[in-house]
Amino acid sequence: MKQNIAYRGQVYFEGTRRFCELRSSVRKQGNGPDPLLPFWVDHQQFTRIDKEDLSFTHIFIGKIFKEEEDAIQEKIVELGAVPEQFSIAPQTISQELFLALYTIAATDRRGTIMIQLRDSWIKFFGTNERDHSWENMVQLWNQQLMTAAAASSKQGGKRKRTRRKRKKKRKKTRRKRS
Numbered sequence: 001m002k003q004n005i006a007y008r009g010q011v012y013f014e015g016t017r018r019f020c021e022l023r024s025s026v027r028k029q030g031n032g033p034d035p036l037l038p039f040w041v042d043h044q045q046f047t048r049i050d051k052e053d054l055s056f057t058h059i060f061i062g063k064i065f066k067e068e069e070d071a072i073q074e075k076i077v078e079l080g081a082v083p084e085q086f087s088i089a090p091q092t093i094s095q096e097l098f099l100a101l102y103t104i105a106a107t108d109r110r111g112t113i114m115i116q117l118r119d120s121w122i123k124f125f126g127t128n129e130r131d132h133s134w135e136n137m138v139q140l141w142n143q144q145l146m147t148a149a150a151a152s153s154k155q156g157g158k159r160k161r162t163r164r165k166r167k168k169k170r171k172k173t174r175r176k177r178s
Contacts, residue, residue: 002097009100013144057104057113065120067092072124086126086133102141
């Protein structure tokens, strides 16, 4: 399941990149309305998580972090000493899996998955102490998203818009004829 979720995240970013390329080619042809990228803002999203799926996702994330806790404990035993807090990098959660989990959490309109994911991640890896800490991983996700969305600008699909300054016209006044 972990590999499936990680692959889902990769497909999401690749799909975003390809959509941007398609949008760019449609803009060049100039036919019809300007297509918009399926992207979420605040509580609007491109996919919906049903209640059953939501429950399964919470259970799945809980199992992932239980495995991670066990792997970290094994690593501590292997080291033979208590390491500095948050110094052990993720053992069972790959970068691709994190990106996919974050995408799932970001698309949950209730926000409960994001709370669980953030709290669990911070518990094991901290907020901003290391490269694998929460804020750095979120920044990585944002970079991936912007890289995918920037594909259309690389294809020449976006035009720079500039504002033109208007000339001030003199107000015409009515003059009385005598």
